[in-house]
Amino acid sequence: MHLLWTTIAIVFCVSLQVLGVSIFIRGFLPIKQVVAGHASHHDAPPEPSISGPDAVRGTNSTIELSKPVFGRLVLVLIDALRWDFVLGEKRRMPFVRGLIDRGQSLSFIAKAQPPTVTMPRVKALTSGTIPGFVDVILNVDSKAMLEDNIIYQLEAAGKKMHFFGDDTWLRLFPDSFKESDGTTSFFVSDYTEVDNNVTRHLEPTLARSDWDVLILHYLGLDHIGHIGGPSSPLVTPKLEEMDAVLTKIYTSIEQQDAYSELPSLLVLCGDHGMSEAGSHGGASPSETLTPLILLSSKFKDIKGSLFPYDEVQQIDMAPSLAVVLGLPIPQNSLGIVIPEVLNLLPMRQRLRALQLNSNQLMNLMKQNFNPAEFEDVTYQYQHALQMHAAWLHEYSTTPSSIASHEVGNKVIDKYLSILKLMQLKVSANITRYDIHAMICGIVLCFEVIFIIMVALFYTSGGQIPIDTQISKMFYFGCCCLATLTVHVTVCTSSGSDTSPLMCGRSLTAIFNSAVFVISVAVAVFFQISVFISRNIVKNHILSFMRSLSTLEIFLLLGSDAHTISLMSSSFVEEEHQTWYLLTMTLLVGICAKLMAQSIVDRKSEDYKSIVLILMICRLLRSWNQTGIKWADLPDIGDWLVRPENVTTLSSAHLMSLVAIYIMLSSLQFSPMNLLTVVFIYLYRHAVGNVLLPVSVPSSYKGIVEARIVFGLLVLKLSCAIIQFFIPNIFTTFQKLKTNKKSVEIRLINVFYESFILLAALLLRPHNTPVVAMTVFIQQKLIITLTKHPLKAWSLSLVCFWMGQAAFYNQGNSNSIASIDLSSGYVGLDSHDPAFVGVLLLVSTNFGPVSWMIILIGSIMKSSLNKHQVAVPQAFLSLMLFRAFPLAVYTIVVASQRYHLFIWSVFSPKLLYEAMHSCVLAVFIMLGIAFYVIGHYTRPINIRISKRD
Incomplete structure (x- = not known):
């Protein structure tokens, strides 16, 4: 029964988190208050003229627009x-x-x-x-x-x-x-x-x-x-x-x-x-x-x-082209006519163009701000118009005179200064956001955290002290009614148009509102349950805290420190440094603990494996410089991709593929792996990345070689899946029956092998050694930790940390620019959005996903699985470690939505956080389905008679 409720909680939380992130991002989508319609010649104001010392009005003889x-x-x-x-x-x-x-x-x-x-x-x-x-x-x-x-x-x-x-x-x-x-x-x-x-x-x-x-x-x-x-x-x-x-x-x-x-x-x-x-x-x-x-x-x-x-500014191109082509400036343009382009016009038309540009930006300001917010801008704008009118009054009849040019240039300088001021003010404040939707998304993200914690409490033996189903239904109904009342009140008080995502009349808005109300009601219901059982929860928390080891305390504090670091733009830009510090410190702590144990029993030498892992991790840090500040520094990857080093790159790529094959063979021998490795190298040769000592015919851009690799991996996975459901199908001519447990482990191993080989195909050849080193670290570290068992949640956190470090080891960062789009088109001769998306997700998230597979495989093999909910607990722990920084970061982004670095730092990281959450959600859904099927199904034995 624990497994059933845990599965329901996982599915509910995964769905809720995806919806919460989606609502938050869509609420973060800018809603620009723009001038409606398109500019036309009839919208152009007249040229300014003076009547008295201070008045500015239109004159009858005007140039409506600049001549083309x-x-x-x-x-x-x-x-x-x-x-x-x-x-x-x-x-x-x-x-x-x-x-x-x-x-x-x-x-x-x-x-x-x-x-x-x-x-x-x-x-x-x-x-x-x-x-x-x-x-x-x-x-x-x-x-x-x-x-x-x-x-x-x-x-x-x-x-x-x-x-x-x-x-x-x-x-x-x-x-x-x-x-x-x-x-x-x-x-x-x-x-x-x-x-x-x-x-x-x-x-x-x-x-x-x-x-x-x-x-x-x-x-x-x-x-x-x-x-x-x-x-x-x-x-x-x-x-x-x-x-x-x-x-x-x-x-x-x-x-x-x-x-x-x-x-x-x-x-x-x-x-x-x-x-x-x-x-x-x-x-x-x-x-x-x-x-x-x-x-x-x-x-x-x-x-x-x-x-x-x-x-x-790139946005200056639109008004500049409009001026020289004799067109109206687009109404919502934030650009300024380039001064050098103005020099192509006579003086009067230059001033006219700048007046039209200033008027267009002033209209934007009036649309987006209260008059009191730009009084200083209005004053300077009026002053520029007065100077313009004075020039027209004094020099329009002699525009080629020296005095006319000098005064005209002063008017131009005044217009340009006020245009830059208006551009800066409007561009910084022209955007508003769906705050109500953003808050709803944040609430849903934090609800996921609370429900996961309650689910973890239940899996460890906690109980709800509400005895009858009627009581549960009554409490839940009250929660739904209260939540619905609050939501409707907020929507109606602020106006239904304020939040089209949550308060609108579309089917999407109704669906979002319904899910929001029900999920909040569920969270409130659990909060009531926790409050009723507060003594039990308190004792459970105290017992949990007392049972923590030094390593587990460091894991929790390190995760909290990383979450806090997301509040700083510099830490977001250089997040890889945080993960490198945490993982290296973790490995040093494990090494010290193992060394202390080796001194006591004088037999164990497991610390030597950790020392080797530390050395490899240091090498990986220098393989791909990433982040923002030091991304341009030379690294090993840059050296390998130089044309003069193609021989070294070929050797490194080949040796890494051989190492990967040997390490995967240690899990289970498969001739298909060897064939796959051969065609991976042939693909890289076909696209011109590596060399071969002999001439081998290749297909156009390696399409055939890559598709052979895809076919081998699909065949390998298909056989393992069939054997998972029918364990003895490939052993029917043998006397022994296949153990269901070994079949499950075999499927995990095959999935892991296929994923590693696919990553080796997709990642660029200078990163193949990164794949090989990552596989080595995974196998050595898991073997070491298996000898010194950890709790399911702490093992999950170790793998989560190592996966995040591996994400940056391959050259990724929190910038969109680090995504390698070419990996999405390996083996393709046309654009297929679904297939390209899958390949990009695999190549970009190779590190985190491979560590998650290793985690599930190690729990399945270890003694931890004697307890039926060990794997679900690991999934819940992973969700908690992913959900907590995401929820906190949504608050950071919402509060910093007008920050200088919102588009260059905070927003890209938000997209990465959403992507990581979606990838983890897919992985967890597949994993829990695999585990539930494996738990509730029985082996189907096919018996073959001696006559057959």
């Missing part, structure tokens, strides 16, 4: 184009760099705000807004953009637009392009066809005159980065290919400009940069700094940008 400087626009967006790829010392794009060096361009370094992933950055480039970090999740399924943006302005102006490239644009701006051809951005193994598909449209489009705007989004450079990083030998040829494309475009539009009334504008930019690991998503300079280069035949007559290049 350019007739046609070609926007070339190269995904993951880092600023130094174009503007650095290496001249890898010679044509573009030649124009820049001759001063025939306007060149800038554009800074993007995190998250540095494609969809949010496209939004920023086109609308001038700052997307939230939750857009990282939405990036895989972009919806039509509703905010005002430059694409809609071009469409409203009757411009004919063509687009070729990343299909994210087609999802954001459906039906906006007269001609288009989209390519998926998620199949990162392809860096050739994905660009050829764009370039093949170039010549026929440039030869025609039926377009006004041409947008090209190239993906190959980004995919090369995910595969090999910025130092890959494929990067330079790709940049040269892009330079040739730009040469063709520039030459074509230059020839056409000779017959056009207005010249064309060619814009080269990147949506984000590329980290040293080849990924993106974080806030490092290599990920946020991109080039923004404006090219045109018009620039031959002016002295353009030269080194050093000015730094602008």
Whole structure:
């Protein structure tokens, strides 16, 4: 009966935690108060004029909008184009760099705000807004953009637009392009066809005159980065290919400009940069700094940008393009017109453009703040208008005079200063959140902790002192009624629109509210039960505290210390240091204890294994530098991936695979493991990562080799699962029957072996030694701890700690940029979201999941399993250790939602915490299902007669 109730509690808590995290994150999704609709020419205020010394009013003779400087626009967006790829010392794009060096361009370094992933950055480039970090999740399924943006302005102006490239644009701006051809951005193994598909449209489009705007989004450079990083030998040829494309475009539009009334504008930019690991998503300079280069035949007559290049905000591109194309600035833009772009206009139009930009940002402030909150800004804005009006009154008839320019420049400086002030104020406070939903999510997360603790109390022999079912139903009904009353009161008092997630009328909101009410009622019911049995609970807690050993006290205090450390942004950035300190200290404590025992009995030498583990852990710390502050320091992994060290990398990869095979064979011998290891190495050879002494035929990008590995692992797992349900199916010709216990252990071993081999296939070859060392640590440490048994919860905590350290050993961090997307496409020739997601989860969470499997296997094999609820207790302990820091961190994120580092530090960590919780939830659900089936089923023996 204990097992049944424990199973129900685990399923309930897992579901509740997933729902709580989901509600909290969705409540954390920014709800921007924006100006409705799209800007138009009719919205433009008149130019300021003066009547008396202080009055500012409109004049009858006004310039409604800036006149267009350019007739046609070609926007070339190269995904993951880092600023130094174009503007650095290496001249890898010679044509573009030649124009820049001759001063025939306007060149800038554009800074993007995190998250540095494609969809949010496209939004920023086109609308001038700052997307939230939750857009990282939405990036895989972009919806039509509703905010005002430059694409809609071009469409409203009757411009004919063509687009070729990343299909994210087609999802954001459906039906906006007269001609288009989209390519998926998620199949990162392809860096050739994905660009050829764009370039093949170039010549026929440039030869025609039926377009006004041409947008090209190239993906190959980004995919090369995910595969090999910025130092890959494929990067330079790709940049040269892009330079040739730009040469063709520039030459074509230059020839056409000779017959056009207005010249064309060619814009080269990147949506984000590329980290040293080849990924993106974080806030490092290599990920946020991109080039923004404006090219045109018009620039031959002016002295353009030269080194050093000015730094602008990426969101400044939208208003700048709007000004030079004669379009209204998008209403919700937070960008400022780039001053160098203003120089392309006459003085009067410069001032007019800045007035329109200031007016647009002032409207945003009025929409989002009370007037009292920006009185100082309003005063300075009025002062700028007065200066503008004075210039119009004195110098509009002689705009080319020296005095006119001097006074005009002072007005420009005043406008720019007030624009920067408004941009800073609006961008810091334009977002509000669903606080009610966030609080509900936090409550659910803490309820999970309380229910888990009650479940642990019951599994250790505690009882509810409520005798009758009627009493239980009465108490529970009262709890539901009270919770429902409070929830309805809060929703109605604050307005149903305040929390669309919890107080709305949609089915999702009703479901969320129902689950919230029932779960809170369950928690309150258990609280009443605990209060009634407080003496029993108190004695149980005291008994538990008295039974703690020094090692167990350190485990509890260390877990609490880690949870407290999450309140600091620096500790979040460098969380790996916390886990390295805790695990190394833990291992030193275990080693000291074993050494003391060896002195007493003079036989045990188990401490030698711990000393060896300590040495390997120190090596692992130096294998992959991670975090934020020291991630750029050279490490062993960086040295191995250098092209000149490919022979060493090949040897290390091969020896690691051999070591993995030998260690897995110690669990149980399997010829399929050897075959799997061989094809893993052949896959790495096929993709060009490692060398072979002899020539071996390979498939295209190793697809066949990888799929053979997948097939072998699936076959291996299928046989083990069949034997689990029918234990004697593979021993029917033998006299002995298979023991059910050994069948369960065999299934765990097979699952562990398959997971390790799959990780060895997915992780990059320089991390294969990390897999081998992790397997060695797991086997040695578990063997040592088995000789000195720990309680189920303390063993769970040891494995949990080691799993967290292993997560960072492979180069992961709390930055989105550390996710290796290329591992999700091993063996694939097209984008399959489900399969890619599974492979990414396996590769990213190799460390934690492998340690969880080891934990369950060790409990199944050890004497701990003599007690029927040892495995469920281990699951409950794992959930508690995962739920407590998550619940605390939700409070931290909610309280720091307006912090300077909310998008670059706290939000990415929140996504990682949610991911870890979901992975653990899936693992626990599968594990408890396996254990319950194994406990309640009986072996099915197939008897074969002698005649057969």
